[in-house]
Amino acid sequence: MSEQNDNLIIQCREGDTGAFRKLMEKYQTYVFSVAFRFLCNEEDARDIVQETFIRIWKHIGRYNFQQKFTTWLYTITTRLCFDKLRNRKRQRNLKKIHETEHPESGPDIEKTFQNREIAILITRFAEELTPKQRMVFILRDLQDLTIQEVSGILNMPVHSVKSNLYYARKNIRTRIEKWEKCHEL
Amino acid sequence: MSCRKYQKWLYLNRSGELNPGQIEKLNKHIESCSSCRQLKKRITQAGLVIHSLRVSEPVLQQPDRIADKVMNMIRSEVSERKKLKRFSPNAAGDLITHLSRIRFHLATVLIFLAFAILFEESMVLKRIVKLENRMTRITNKMEAQKTTLPKSELPNRMILSGTKRSVILESINEDYIIIKKADLDHFIQTIAHSKYFGNIAINQWKRMNPEIQIFFDDSTLNAAEIRQIQHTHPGILDRIKIL
Secondary structure, rough: HHHHHHHHHHHHHHHOHHHHHHHHHHHHHHHHHHHHHHHHHHHHHHHHHHHHHHHHHHOOOHHOOOOOHHHHHHHHHHHHHHHHHHHHHHHHHOOOOHOOOOOOOOHHHHHHHHHHHHHHHHHHHHOOOHHHHHHHHHHHHHOOHHHHHHHHOOOOHHHHHHHHHHHHHHHHHHHHHHHHHHHHH | OOOOHHHHHHHHHOOOOOOOHHHHHHHOOOOOOOOOOOOHHHHHHHHHEEEEEEEEHOOOHHHHHHHHHHHHHHHHHHHHHHHHHOOOOOOOHHHHHHHHHHHHHHHHHHHHHHHHHHHHHHHHHHHHHHHHHHHHHHHHHHHHHHOOOHHHHHHOOEEEOOOOOEEEEOOOOOOOOOEEEHHHHHHHHHHHHHHHHHHHHHHHHHOOOOOOOOEEEHHHHHHHHHHHHHOOOOHHHHOOOOO
16 A cells, blocks of 8 residues: 555656546545544635645655655644634634534535534534644544554654543543433433 | 552553553452442443544545645646746756746845845944943043052042942041941941952052051941951951951
C-alpha cells in the first residue's frame, strides 16, 4: 500500500494531476471524517478537505518518504481544523449544531440525517473539551489511530496525548451518563 | 497505591495504552476494590456509546464535486505555470520574467536597508556628540578644581546633614565632621554599606588631607549610642573616629 502511495506521490511531484486525483479519491473520506467529527459541520468539513488537498499538492515536494503518508495527511488536516475553529471563535458564530443546522434537501437526505445525528452526539458529548482534548479523542477513539500515531500527528509527547485522552474520556463518560439518565426519565 | 491512580488507568485501558505491568497491577486492584470495579463497569458502558460513534462514519456526500473543484484549481495553476514557460523563449527570458516578479520584493528590501543604514549613522553621531559633551564637562570640572581648591585651602572639617536618600556635604572648611543626631542612622548605614558618600567622597577628601580625621560631634552622641555603633558597625571604626 505504501509502495503504491509512494509511486503516486512521485508521479504527483512530476506534475501528474491524474495521479493526484487518484490519491485524493483514496484519502478524501478520511480527511472528511476527521474534519467533520472535529468541526461538526458538513460545509466546514468539505472546505477542510479542499484546503488539505490543495496544500498537499503545493507541498508534495516536501513530503518525507520515511513518514507514513496518512500521518502527514492527518497533520495537515488537524492544523487546518484548529485554524478553522479559531476563526469560527473569532467570528463568534459557533452555533450549536443541533439548534441551528437544518438538513439539506436532495437525494442524499438519509446521509445528511446520518451525519446530523453523528454531529449532534459528538457536539453533545465533547462540547466541554478543549480543542486538543477533542482532537486526541477523535483521532484515538473515533479514527482508531494508535497513541504513537496521534502523538506524531499532533506533534505532542506520548504522555501529553495520554493525559488529554484521560480528561477527554472522563468528561465524555460523565456526559454520556447524564444523557442516558435523561433518556431513562 | 491510591485508587486515583488506578482510576486514571481504567480510562486508559485500550490496547497499547498501558504496559503489561500496569495491566496486571490494575487487574489485581480491581479484584479487591469494589468502587474501582463499579467505575470500570461505567467506563465500559460509556465505551459502547463511543464505539457506536466510531462505527458510524460521517458520509462525504458528492465526493466527486470536491475532487473536481480541487482538480480544476490545480489544473489552472499548472497551465499558468506552463504558459509562463511557453512565453519565455530562452533562459534569459525566464530570468526576466522571474525578475519582474521579484522586483517589488527587491525594492522593499533595498528601502529597508537604506533606513537601517540611516538609523545606524544617526545613532553613531548621537554617541559621538554625547562623548564630546562628557569630555568637555570633565575638562571644565578639572580646571575648576585646580583653580578653586588650592592645597592650602583644602577643607579640614565637614558638617554633614542628611536627607532620606543621601548624606549631603554642607561645608568643607572645618577640622572635623559634625553629624546631626537625627541623621546619624542614615549616615552610618551609608558608610557601612559603602554607598557613594562612604566610599568615594570621604576617601577623596582624606586623600587630599591625609592628616585629617573624621569625627562625630561629641555633643550629639552619648556613651551608650557610641557603644551601640561600635557594636552594630565595627567596620565603621576604620573610617570614622568618634570622640
